[in-house]
Amino acid sequence: MLELAARYLDAPADQVTITRLTGDVSSRVYLRAAAEGPTLIISLYSAPFDESESATHHLAQLEAVNPSARLTYHSNALAHIEATRLFVDAGLPVPHILATSGADALMLFEDVGDMRLQDWLATRVTAEIRAAYLRATELIVEIQDATKLALEADSICSHMAFDEAKLRWELGFFFANYFNRHLKMKLDPATANAVQADFKAVCGELAACPRVLVHRDYHARNLMMHNGRMLIIDHQDARMGPASYDLASLISDPYTTLDDELISELVERFIEKKVASKQPLDDVTAFRRELQLMTVQRMLKAIGTYASQAAQGNATYLPYIAPARDRALAAMHELGRFDATCALLERTRA
DSSP states (O other), rough: OHHHHHHHTSSSSOOOOEEEEOOOOOOOOOEEEESOOOOOOOOOOOOOOTTTTTHHHHHHHHHHHHHGGGGOOOOOOOHHHHHHHHHTTTTTOOEEEEEGGGGGGGEEEEEEOOOOOHGGGGGGOOHHHHHHHHHHHHHHHHHTTTHHHHHTTTTTHHHHHHHHHHHHHHHHIIIIIIIIISSOOOOOOOHHHHHHHHHHHHHHHHHHHHHHEEOOOOOOEEEEETTTTTEOOOOOOOOEEETTHHHHHHHOOOOOOOOOHHHHHHHHHHHHHHSSSOOOOOHHHHHHHHHHHHHHHHHHHHHHHHHHHHHHHOGGGGGHHHHHHHHHHHHHHHOOOOOHHHHHHHHHTT
């Protein structure tokens, strides 16, 4: 590892320092290698990998052993390579891969600094925040414009999708981790069945929406501000999903609080940009309803992740449960639907 980093830093190995970086929920370990001036990022994976193998083939091997592997599939180094190649080919601003060493289970990446959009916002005035979020919204459209490229390249991103099974699995994950593990609620069968009926409706309608390429985890912790540019990270889980997916993640992001006026402007900017895009919207009115449905699903899934981490002893994400819950409730109220889930979530506010 040290020798490979030194080679790309063009420095003697004994002059390279390695520092571990903190990150969000991930099985990967991130390190920064630094010499006199230049730096790079080292990503360590849990197992060696064969750079000549495709991520799609690797997934097929997993499914041969476990037919439901796709539902819980977490991107590995091969998926990261393919997703990065796709994003770079599409002209999207992501850290470039500098080198890989599958035998050592590591990759070297371009270093894009430590300034997440979430942190950057704290020192910026309203006009700067507005400009940054407009750019973030435009980037969503640019990601979606790479849909055809993903399909033509036969990327792993085109083989993964938010179909009904995946969306339902995520809400099942939320139910188990939030109501059962975190709150230890004992639900009567009628309530539990009514909530599951709500989940079925949400996921069935979203699964029926036209699919485009989506980032999958598009929020203020995965957008970096570096040298006057906004860059996208953690794109290795990119896959096919509803056009509203990343926008819902951005404007309802529990890590930040945007005012209603800016949220409305971002939605209108997205719709405006989609008109002239490679993947235009079929029906703007239907899209607005889809955005609310997607907000419900995304925020509930986020709560499930936060609660799961808390159950494992990581309390870092507990403060974000309340905003995610409130944003899911606001979307349900806007839709005027899902009374059972809405009532149950209201109970958890106490």
